Amino acid sequence: MNPVDLLALGLIGLRTRPGRALLSGLGIAIGIATMIVVTGIPASSQAALLDRLSALGTNTLQVTALPHQSPPAVLPEQAVGMVTRIGPVTGASAVANTHTVVRRNDRVDRNDGGGLTVLAARLDLPGVINATVRSGSWLNPATATFPTVVLGAVAAERLGLTTLPTGRQSPLVMIGESRFTVVGILDPVTLHPDIDRSVLVGWDAARTELDFDGHPTVIYVRAEEAQLEAVRDVLAPTISPERPGQVVVTRPSDALAAKRATENSFSVLFLALAGVALIVGGIGVANTMVVSVLERRSEIGLRRALGATRGQIRGQFLTESVVLAVCGGVAGTLLGLAATVGYAAWQNWPLVLPVESAGAGVAGAIVIGVLAGVYPCVRAARLTPTQALATT
Template sequence: MRCRRDRPGRPRIDPRDLWSEALAGVLARPVRSALTTLGTVLGIGTLVITLGVASTAANQIVGRFDALTATSVTVTVPSPRPGSDSPPLVDWTGAEAVERLAGVVSAAALADSASTANVQVRANEVVAPGELTSQTLAVVAAGPALPEAVRGTMASGRFYDGGDIGRHDRVAVLGDQAARLLGIDDVRHAPAVFFRGQSFTVIGVLGGFRREHRLSTSVILPPTTAADRMGLKHVTHVLLNTSLGAAQQVARQAPIALSPGNEDALSVVAPPDLSKARKGVQGDVDGLFLVLGLVSLVVGAIGIANVTLVTVMERTGEIGLRRALGASRRQVAGQFLAESTMIGLLGGVTGAALGIVAVVCVAGAKEWTPVLDLRLAFGAPVAGAVVGFLAGLYPSLRAARMEPVDSLRAAS
């Protein structure tokens, strides 16, 4: 053992020897040291798993968040007051204006009203006694870009185009559920539907609605036809689909593009900010499991303190002999502090390693991308060492207070 004189008659132990003695003390009872380290392993491991899994799960929110909901924006337009001569806030060309905004993928204007929400619609003019010949359906008007706006597909036939709108053609497109209720599954022979004493040729069936599912039970008319024959003249909704991440920006700009100067009169429904959702979930998960990790750390610290105290009691003879040979109280306390700190450090390293492996395994099982903070990986062993140091304070101070004579007498 290398020693230097701290003051006359009092040797000072070299720090390398101090840690060598501490390591020897830890390895002298490997089973006890391993069981003592287990508490710290559990505490540090729980903290690493908690923070790692929480960060990984929060990172998946954007990916797991329903992309349809995250990119759907709806602008609601109030209808003009009855008898008012003021122009509508949004006309049918408004969808074209809003499509020019950055981040807008598709847009379509829609018109509906309470008077056309429940219309008796028949698929033929023949009324057979005792048979149900009509269905109560909604009649709406929509722009030609509606299939893209609702992210639907044409199950049969085609959707009307600018030519049908310009000619005021009496054509209609049925939602897939409406077509099923009316018994129309093929539009190649130009079936007709009848309501309010008028006939409309069915040119297509629209299905696969991923938004505005209510349209699946509706009769959809061109804007000009609906205005002429059903009184649906004014746009009531504008449906927008945006790029992922652009919904908030589009929601702020769309009312201005649709109705400059009257944007405050329009109401916008936009998805929540994903960054806030991510932070909220991560905060909730962290708060829930962080308590478990802290409890495990406290249990580990108590275990280290108890075992270190027992070790002090078992090694009173060694302590007395060291004091008799000139070791100071500080040196005795330092040796036991070094042992408890080493146990905590070993627990921190082992717990951090096991925690990182657990995070990677959970992410792999869920097919997620693991997210680990390097500060957490390197800070966990330091936290374990701090826990071990704090846990060994009292036993070390108790060992330092022992008098050489009393320690040797107790050992004999």
């Protein structure tokens, strides 16, 4: 019997009993949809959680010189360039304390800096520390060479400059005995509150206006999360090969450990729930096919009496089982994907479509159909014509 005839024969039971076929397909559809939902929705939830954990600096490190040394330990001027040559490093920038005092104007006590720090900053700093400008603009190659500053969020409040006027002259602040133009104000930088309390001057302007020596005080490093510990191990020897003990590198954020634990926990949960859903769907199809054999003994007996072989009987019921499971699997996959998309949009989560689960849903439906149909088709094929017709 060729595959087309076998498929047509296997569809007879589904066409003659559409109600039961629909309910049976619904069972496997619910099982597969459950598998899609319990992988897709938690995956979107996991993505949202991991984004929040990543915002806590899971891929960042800070490098400073060992404090309280005599003579004082300093980081080399070329330290940032050295760090960027480390393979897994995706970004590095630096600031340096200029040891000067900032005032709102020259009428304020020259020793009253309001607890603020004046830092020389590299132009690529915002991209490395995820800083954004609330008002005005960040330093650029032109303004970084002139006496201009960008204020951290706290520094702007203490200096009475919460926003910059448009269409008017920019305000000035005093650093030492020099006036600097305020060109920007930053939003709060969650990961680096020291930046919020700082007044940021261009690296070149700090050299010319504030007698800055060019040695960075803090280096901010971003690296691939999977290689973060390896990067930390080589930072000190890279920056100071002769005296690595004078370089202090922060340890990875606790959020990184929490993120990795979350990934592992979610993976185990996905596998467990998906397995349960598939087992439930397979039991439903197997039960349906067993009942189908019991109800169709007369049909089996008549076909056997007309010359159908045991193999043809097995093929008929196995094909019916596979078609039933595949139809339910496709419907369940579409239903599960729709539910995942809708729920993720409702919760404003990043959409993570479980493509692997969708493919596994259809493939799993085929496997379920085969496994669920083996016993019923074997049982049907074992019936002799006299046994089958005697029960009608």
